[in-house]
Amino acid sequence: MKTPSIQLVLLFFVAVIGCVSTAFAQTPVWTRYEQGFTSSKDYENPIYNVKNFSVRFTSPSGRTKNINGFWDGVRNWKVRIAPDETGSWTWETLCSDTTNTGLHRQKGTFQVSANTSKHDIYQHGSIIRPRGSYHLTHADGTPFFWTACTAWNGTLKSTEAEWDTYLAQRAQNGYSVIQFVTTQWRGGDKNSRGEVAIEGSGKIKINPSFFQHLDGKVDKINEYGLVAAPVLLWALPTFQGRELSPGYYLPEEEAILLARYMVARYGGNQVIWILGGDGKYTDQYEQRWKSIGRGVFGDEHGNARPPGVVAQHPGGGSWIGEVYANEPWLDIVGYQSGHNRSDRAVNFMTKGPVARMWDKLPARALINMEPVYEETSPNIKAIDIRNASYWSILNAPTAGITYGAYGLWPWLRKGEDILNHASKGEGMSRWDESIKLPGSLQVGYLARFMKQLEWWNLKPAPDLLVAQPGDKQANHFVSVSRTDDGNTLVAYLPTSTPIQLYNPSNTTYSAQWFNPVSNQTTAGKVQTSKGVLTATPPAGGEDWVLVLKK
Template identity: 55%
Template sequence: NGALKSSETEWDQYLTDRKKKGYNTIQFVTTQWRGGDMDREGRVAFTGSGRIELNIEFFQRLDQKVDRINEYGLVAAPVLLWALPSITGRYLSPGYYLPHEEAILLAKYMVARYGGNQVVWILGGDGEYLKAYEQHWKEIGRGVFGEGKHQGIVAQHPHGKSWIGKAYVEEDWLDILGYQSSHSTSQGTVDWINKGPMVEDWDQIPAKPIMNLEPIYEEIHENVTALDVRQATWWSLFSTPVSGVTYGANGIWPWLREGESILNHRDAPWTSTWSESLKLPSGTQVPYARKFFENFSWWEFTPAHEELLVNQPGDKNYKEFVSILKSPDYKTLLVYFPSRLDISIINRLGLVYSGSWFDPVNGTSKKANFKAGQRILDFSQDKDQDMILVLKAN
């Protein structure tokens, strides 16, 4: 809701904070939807259904917000058609209630309007893109982006724990395979990130970026911790070839001000205002992942925990799932420890590694001490938090 609800001063405050912390992409919804029924001025993007009429003043105001994102050196990621087909407020979401042709026309209008900006298009938001809706959304995607004349790349944002990678393998208009792991720390959710269909399919389908577009939000539940958010972030980055990840805070996405509640969502009185949410710990910590991976040829890394771990702690306790990424020549290994753990790694090529520990809480590194040159390398992570071990061959 940031682009819909914020004042110019608030938007600048938010973008300044995000740029400073190392974010590079800003997601926002481009029309009224179930979580925001109008903009700050009380306007909606369009009216009607079988016949729609655009509100140009709504888009003129939105123009300034989109331009401002780019002026800060950030990429705009507009969600064109919010689409959740169930739950309260679905009647506000154009991706749910607009007829087929009108949905295409509305999306094409927004693509034309913001095609001069630096953008990553998110066609649908929180939608069901399989089952009875699969052909509907494939045709919308082809209708909006199928000619290939648009600037920018295209993603889909599915509802929780939905994977469309295989079903959409022949949809050339879809550039990013997004998924949503949802907002839980339960075994079902953690196992879905680490062992789910994305993990099984990534090397069986044409190569495209795969990324978690909605891991658990900070403050979405009263007991969510910074560690919970970091674990979902790093597990997601290590579960498939590295591409990217999203951070969300439960007070920022609805752009909450003092005394407000979230439209069409359950009451969450513990949630901070949007401005106070800028100070939440994970909001600072998650961008350290970007700074960390920029030290490597990250696009070459592939998951390797099944190949290189002697024993997987996550088989006994799902919260202790250890993830490994490797470079093609095995000369760089990255190991994510979600907690205090002892593990053993197979040194496949008998290389001599030096090591360092990266701390995702503060973004610092220190030397790792271990017995190098062995066929089995033993490591102890003794901090009561998550850590990343970096191994480089000499």
């Protein structure tokens, strides 16, 4: 018998070590696990030819999850999941084309380990909306305050260095969510490589290369501890007679196919889905969007609901709370107060349907997902951003707020102008300047300040106010909110004037004043006489937040 050569022995050990390292490779819990597959067949148009390709995952505790896979070009298929348990997982594929041996009845296992990241999305888990609640939480119940920035074109246009700079600044400044567009749309006709997401306006073709470019941008959002909020179907109606937004011009079936493709592709990331963007979802469009919502996130196609919280983003000065009150797939009733500081816009936030109807409808998170943008016009200042932000979070059960700037959402650089929008010229800030604007920073202050409170228990309490200054002058509206137990009260004063609140039991409160410009908190004093509490802001300052605690 011949003695094996040293070279053969070394090769054997290399092979064994390789197998062992592969077998014991582990995915940290709450991070994306990806499994690739090779189809045994070519398809002319895979999203139509393969009606279903899904993977049944079984967790260590025996729970099962059915997750849709997706086509990634040529014969490549993938599935992605964010596992929520540590231990050994198993999976098995199912394909509607049962003769495809590469996609049907494949089986495997993988290991999930504890996560060492310090980011909340990896320590506390994915974002959910507990049944019957007005706010969002992580999977373990930790409250999640939505502080979003609208970087609509950021994923399409930014370089890798730009995207890193932007995300690092947003994370450092206290933001938690990044809203962005996932396809060509009115404000962005292609990505930085000149690619489009889909071709066709009837029967469509997916461009995997476009989405492979997008993958890196979405992964980066999570890498910085932020939640990705992709708009799946931008739905703004025609612009100058042209149909530019897929959510508007695609037939219903194709809109569902496209959205389901993206949900499958990014379901393994930490995401909150925004089904439509800037659209009309009522009147003649109501049934269309209810059908799309049910088709993507319901069980219209016999599939389990995909993981993730779902929002809808309506056009300016509108909301859909009453019309979509009984749609089980909708978790966030998004609204848009508009890009101006007119009395109409102010009254929409302070006295409109959100303030009037929130307690008359099934509980959902209510979030102003596009208030006035900084630098929309020369007369829009940081005070207008603060007004809209604090009014929005206190005139409904507190859940969160979104920030935007006119040079940021289109990702403008020097010498560029906004596509298919009125020109603003070179006078406004570019994207990298916009993230440093006063209002941009002050929304971050708001987020950090609110997180010091039991904000998830705050509900509007306008009846506590003795007199409402906003009845005489719209932008002087004072918002008042208090926790369910009555132990904490928060009021926003858009002007530096005293506030009077009913206090019939003459309860003793401690007071703090928060300056939303300087990001500083100072102790205050209150006086109670004949059942009325009076508090006077410190000298100086434009607007103030008052916190009273029993």
